[in-house]
Amino acid sequence: MxxxxxxxxxxxxxxxxxxxxxxxxxxxxxxxxxxxxxxxxxxxxxxxxxxxxxxxxxxxxxxxxxxxxxxxxxxxxxxxxxxxxxxxxxxxxxxxxxxxxxxxxxxxxxxxxxxxHTSDQHPWFKESRSNRENSKSDWYVWADPKPDGTPPNNWLSIFGGSAWQWDSRRLQYYLHNFLTSQPDLNFHCxxxxxxxxxxxxxxxxxxxxxxxxxxxxxxxxxxxxxxxxxxxxxxxxxxxxxxxxxxxxxxxxxxxxxxxxxxxxxxxxxxxxxxxxxxxxxxxxxxxxxxxxxxxxxxxxxxxxxxxxxxxxxxxxxxxxxxxxxxxxxxxxxxxxxxxxxxxxxxxxxxxxxxxxxxxxxxxxxxxxxxxxxxxxxxxxxxxxxxxxxxxxxxxxxxxxxxxxxxxxxxxxxxxxxxxxxxxxxxxxxxxxxxxxxxxxxxxxxxxxxxxxxxxxxxxxxxxxxxxHAHSALMSGQQNDMKQSGPILTFMREDSAEQVFCAFNLGSESAEATLPDGEWQVIGEELGSVVGAGTVTLGAAQFCLMQRVQG
The missing domain is CATH 3.20.20.80 (Glycosidases)
Structure with a gap:
């Protein structure tokens, strides 16, 4: 070869x-x-x-x-x-x-x-909660209560309330960032x-x-x-x-x-x-x-x-x-x-x-x-x-x-x-x-x-x-020169094969976008891309996609 x-x-x-x-x-x-x-x-x-x-x-x-x-x-x-x-x-x-x-x-x-985290019905957790000496005793996050019996710290669950649940088998709290039935695994193990x-x-x-x-x-x-x-x-x-x-x-x-x-x-x-x-x-x-x-x-x-x-x-x-x-x-x-x-x-x-x-x-x-x-x-x-x-x-x-x-x-x-x-x-x-x-x-x-x-x-x-998929610059090219002017967002996508200029009106009023110098041709017309030349007026929810013409 x-x-x-x-x-x-x-x-x-x-x-x-x-x-x-x-x-x-x-x-x-x-x-x-x-x-x-x-x-x-x-x-x-x-x-x-x-x-x-x-x-x-x-x-x-x-x-x-x-x-x-x-x-x-x-x-x-x-x-x-x-x-x-x-x-x-x-x-x-x-x-x-x-x-x-x-x-x-x-x-x-x-x-x-x-x-x-796992379910509290996972065999790992069932073994872990059975006592403090089993082979998976430290596979989940267990902690003793404070002297007054309250949880070990102030961490909260995304689903509401404390992130700690009392377990009567081990007489400890276990951590659950989500539901009480979703105990957190101990990645330090x-x-x-x-x-x-x-x-x-x-x-x-x-x-x-x-x-x-x-x-x-x-x-x-x-x-x-x-x-x-x-x-x-x-x-x-x-x-x-x-x-x-x-x-x-x-x-x-x-x-x-x-x-x-x-x-x-x-x-x-x-x-x-x-x-x-x-x-x-x-x-x-x-x-x-x-x-x-x-x-x-x-x-x-x-x-x-x-x-x-x-x-x-x-x-x-x-x-x-x-x-x-x-x-x-x-x-x-x-x-x-x-x-x-x-x-x-x-x-x-x-x-x-x-x-x-x-x-x-x-x-x-x-x-x-x-x-x-x-x-x-x-x-x-x-x-x-x-x-x-x-x-x-x-x-x-x-x-x-x-x-x-x-x-x-x-x-x-x-x-x-x-x-x-x-x-x-x-x-x-x-x-x-x-x-x-x-x-x-x-x-x-x-x-x-x-x-x-x-x-x-x-x-x-x-x-x-x-x-x-048709434009390598859009797939994996660099994104450069992003600008915002009023409701208009513009940026360039480019790689070694092509340059694509993108302009989007993300507001409710018409506004103008200015194309970079050079010769450009529209792409994405079937999607509704507006043709631009020098400047382009974009109404609400309109956009302009232009590909640089290679010399």
Missing amino acids: NVQNTVELKNATKALADWWRGGVIYQIYPRSFQDSNGDGIGDLKGITQRLEYIASLGVDAIWISPFFKSPMKDFGYDVSDYRDVDPMFGTMEDFKELLDHAHGHGLKVMIDLVLS QDVQDALLDVARFWLDLGVDGFRLDTINFYFHDVQLRDNPGLPMDQRNASIAPMVNPYNHQDHLYSKSRPENIAFLERLRALTDEYDGRACLGEVGDAQRGLEIMGEYTSGDKRMHMCYAFEFLEKRALTATYAKQVFDQLEEKAGDAWPCWAFSNHDVQRHASRWELDDAALRQHAVLMMCLRGSACLYQGEELGLPEADVPFEHLQDPYGIEFWPEFKGRDGCRTPMVWAAQDEQSGFTSGTPWLPVSQTQADQAVDRLEQEASSMLHHYRRAIALR
Whole structure:
């Protein structure tokens, strides 16, 4: 093989390994995607049935929320067996079939690993709580009470109340950052780290292409159990927890985001790198330091491949000013970080409703996501432009919403079943009674209806994703010269092959954008890109994408 062929082969191999860099990931919440057996709960066979549809979107990968064995107190984020499928979702053979079919459609498969905590029904916890001398006695975070019997410190649970639960067997408290039925693992114990890495290896050996890592910054706690300081009112925000939740009253310096986490992430990355083309996506849950932590966790090539924080998942609208602020902070704190942007997911109100976006603005935001530096994650139904569903209190399933109702309605409104067929009784999701009610408002935007409309939101998303893949600068190029002028956000995406100028009017009034000097040609006209020459006037929700003409 000559030198040129060797170089080309190496470049092609690297491109395959780096599929995640700029890739588009489609998140599936399995309970609500497709039910194949009529029990009202989505399952793995249902996902397999819909893989052709997912592949038609043009995405690179799917991320499947947890399907492991679980008591389902937090709908799979409370794992009782990391190495098996919960019967409500099917069998391990069903997962292997899904994996094979996804790969056959050219789709990578990422699974949701919940490593920070387990279910209280996990055998590890059952043994750990049995006494203070067993082999797993230090696998969870146990602490003695204060002399007056109260918890060891002031740490709070995201789901409300103290983060400590009394256990009468050991006469100690155990830590739970989420539900009391989700005890936190003790990552300061080497055996815990090794056991969790063995779990990751099990799924990598099975053929999964990577992991979405739940609450990645919650793995370690402060061994001294120091109290978290209070947080001034002007620094509180609802990006991680609703404002009615006292969790916002603390700066969580000691209960999460500890520096010891870096070494474990490097161990996890080293394991992942033993396999070709795998990737890790971390969820960073921190309302004050999310971008900084994202940078720490994705810096260099020995930690996570990519992370997402909550800057674009919160209530605050995505204005030009805010977008510029976010990217300025990212550049300042972590210039080489690789973000993964999402506007919606299973934990937040759908962005169509959260930001009160009309059809034009939704279309513009879809294009914007495909133009921003980083990878992109779409949540099931986002490609249909679905609004948040209204779930009455009597139908709520989410313990988070039940706890803080009515000021916070929880996460059920973004988790209602996917709508496939507008005229079917349950919109094609199930032949039985769905675990959450199907939204009749969403049914009007069902897949079968939008497939028939050439100008629908569904086809718009397909075109936006295709545009990203057609331009290497948009996939993985640099992002330079971001500017904000009134409602206009402009920036340049470029690599060695091309330069793309992007301008978005994220306000409600018309404004002008100025193109850089040189000769430019419009791209994305099929998406609604406005043609510019020198300057371009953009109305509300309009955008302009121009590619520099090479001399």
